[in-house]
Amino acid sequence: MPLPRRRLLCGLCCALFAGARAGAQQEVKSAFDVLQERLHAMPPPPAAERARLLRDYLRLHADDGQRDGLVARLWLGRELLRQLDGAGAAAELVSVAERARSREPELRAAALYGLQQAQRLQGDRAAANATLQLIVHEFDGREAAESARVLLQQNARHRDPAVGETMPELSANKDARGRAIAPAEGPRLLVFWSTEHAPSERRLLLLAREWHKAGMPMQNLVAYALDDDDRRLLRFAEQHDCAFPIVAGQRGFLHPDWLTLGVTAVPSVFLVAGDGKLVARDVSPDRLAELLHSGR
Numbered sequence: 001m002p003l004p005r006r007r008l009l010c011g012l013c014c015a016l017f018a019g020a021r022a023g024a025q026q027e028v029k030s031a032f033d034v035l036q037e038r039l040h041a042m043p044p045p046p047a048a049e050r051a052r053l054l055r056d057y058l059r060l061h062a063d064d065g066q067r068d069g070l071v072a073r074l075w076l077g078r079e080l081l082r083q084l085d086g087a088g089a090a091a092e093l094v095s096v097a098e099r100a101r102s103r104e105p106e107l108r109a110a111a112l113y114g115l116q117q118a119q120r121l122q123g124d125r126a127a128a129n130a131t132l133q134l135i136v137h138e139f140d141g142r143e144a145a146e147s148a149r150v151l152l153q154q155n156a157r158h159r160d161p162a163v164g165e166t167m168p169e170l171s172a173n174k175d176a177r178g179r180a181i182a183p184a185e186g187p188r189l190l191v192f193w194s195t196e197h198a199p200s201e202r203r204l205l206l207l208a209r210e211w212h213k214a215g216m217p218m219q220n221l222v223a224y225a226l227d228d229d230d231r232r233l234l235r236f237a238e239q240h241d242c243a244f245p246i247v248a249g250q251r252g253f254l255h256p257d258w259l260t261l262g263v264t265a266v267p268s269v270f271l272v273a274g275d276g277k278l279v280a281r282d283v284s285p286d287r288l289a290e291l292l293h294s295g296r
Contacts, residue, residue, distance in 0.1 A: 001211030002011060002198070005295075008116065009194060012172055022187075024181070027191050031057065031060070031061040031122070031289060032057070032061070032068040032071075032072070032134065034292055035053060035054070035057045035072065035165075038053055039053060039054075039075070040114045042234075043091045044229060044232065045212070046102050046196055047079065047082065047083055047196050047214055050074065050079050050153040050278045051079050051080065051083070051233050053073055054072055054073075054079060054259065055076065056257075057072050058072055058076065060075060060236055060262065064093040064168050065163065066247070067104060067107075070077070070096050070099055071105060073095055073096050073106065073181070074092075074093070074107060074110060074111055074114070075252075076091045077090075077091075077092035077093035077096065077111065077115075078120070078252040080092060081117055081118060081119075081253060081254055082226050082227075082249060082252075082254070083226075083268035084121060084265060084266075085119075086118045086119070086120075086121030086122040086264075087122060089114065089115075089117075089118040090115055090118035090119060090122070093112075093115040093118060094111075095142075095248075096110075096111035097111040097115060099209050102252040105139070107137075109135065109139055109142075109144040110142075112131055112134060112135050112254075113135065113147070113253065114127075114170065114253055115131050116128040116131040116132050116135075116148075116151070117254050117259060119131060121259070122253075122261045123262075123265055123280055128155065129152060129155055130146075132148040132149075132151050132152050132154065132155070133148075134272075135147075136148045136152070148152055148266070148273045151256070153283060154256075154260065158260060160261070161261070161278045162182050162278065163279065163280060163281065164277060164279050165277060165278055166275075166276050166277050166278075167261075167270070167272050167276055167277070168260050168261070169279055170190075170257045170261075171255075171256050171257055171260070172222065172224070172247045172249075172255065172257055174246065174256055175245035175246055175247055175248075176230045176234060176237070176245075176246045176248045177230075177231040177234065177237075178223075179245065180200050181219070181222060181245045182198045183217070183219055183220045184219060184220055185274060186217060186219045186220060186274045187216060187220065187271065187272060187273055187274055187279070187292070188221070188268070188271075188272040189207065189211055189220065189221045189222070189269070189271055189272070189288070190224065190261070190270040190272065191203070191204050191207055191221065191222070191223045191224065191268075191269050192226075192258065192261075192263045192266055192267060192269070193223060193224070193225060193226070193267050193269040194225060194226035194227060194266050195225065195226075195227050195232060195233070195236055196227070197226075197266050197267075198228070199267065200266040200267035201236075203267040203269070203285070204223055204267065204283040205240060207221070207269065207283075207288055208221060208223075208242070208244060209285070209287050209289050210244075210285045210286075210289045210292070211244075211288070211292075214292035214293065215291070216292065218243040218244045219244065219245060220248060221243075221244040222244065223244055223245070223247065224246050224255060224257060224258065224263075225246055225247065225248055225249060226249055226254075226266065227248060227249055228248050228250065228251050228252060229248070230248055232275045233246050233248055248274060267283050268281070268282060269281065269288075271283055271288065271291060279291065
């Protein structure tokens with residue numbers, strides 16, 4: 001027997017609604033796929049373009065109750081971290097951490113890790129320590145908690161080095177090529193820079209030239225990049241025939257040594273004596289040449 005008309009209409013409406021919902025979900029998924037493709041295009045888009053793409057996606061497509069929206073917002077927070085925008089990064093990462101609570105533990109852990117970096121960038125060590133303690137409490141027994149414990153111990157010993165004081169211990173042990181960083185005896189030069197910040201790139205190359213002219217070991221000049229794309233950094237090294245190690249960012253986050261030394265802008269430069277004491281900060285190439293030739 002044919003279904004009563006009312007039941008038939010209800011069935012059609014439900015089918016149409018389900019189809020429309022599935023179509024909407026497919027549209028959001030397709031938009032997320034397009035976002036990923038554009039973010040990972042070769043050559044990679046510049047930082048400002050990546051942030052714009054993420055903001056446009058969140059404005060047009062994302063429901064923060066969905067995983068894709070949370071992932072996109074996490075990426076935006078990490079992008080702002082790499083632009084050294086602590087306040088902007090913190091706002092996005094707090095949102096992810098709250099919305100991912102109890103539903104997406106991996107996203108929450110990543111957001112909290114990024115949040116403590118953003119808080120450190122803003123100079124709020126107490127807030128950063130509280131966030132690390134939260135990670136230890138919530139993720140006990142997991143890798144996230146162990147990493148947070150290590151950072152808490154480092155933070156307890158940390159204070160920004162002043163000229164004449166001993167530098168804190170740094171954690172970089174491999175460069176973008178995967179080679180071990182083993183400085184020779186003698187002075188060291190640490191340069192914090194970005195391939196997307198032309199003045200800091202020029203400063204790095206000029207400092208490297210003066211370092212070489214003074215006869216200093218090139219492995220004792222360590223260039224910390226904001227970039228986390230090893231391929232991009234290797235192209236830079238090949239293009240400029242760099243004989244010094246380049247340290248990449250930490251896969252979407254800042255390398256911890258940026259925060260250990262309180263670096264909040266590029267370029268930032270640290271000249272370290274052979275005994276580990278800080279000689280000078282943010283020296284120009286000319287000033288570096290003077291200091292090296294004076295025997296300091």
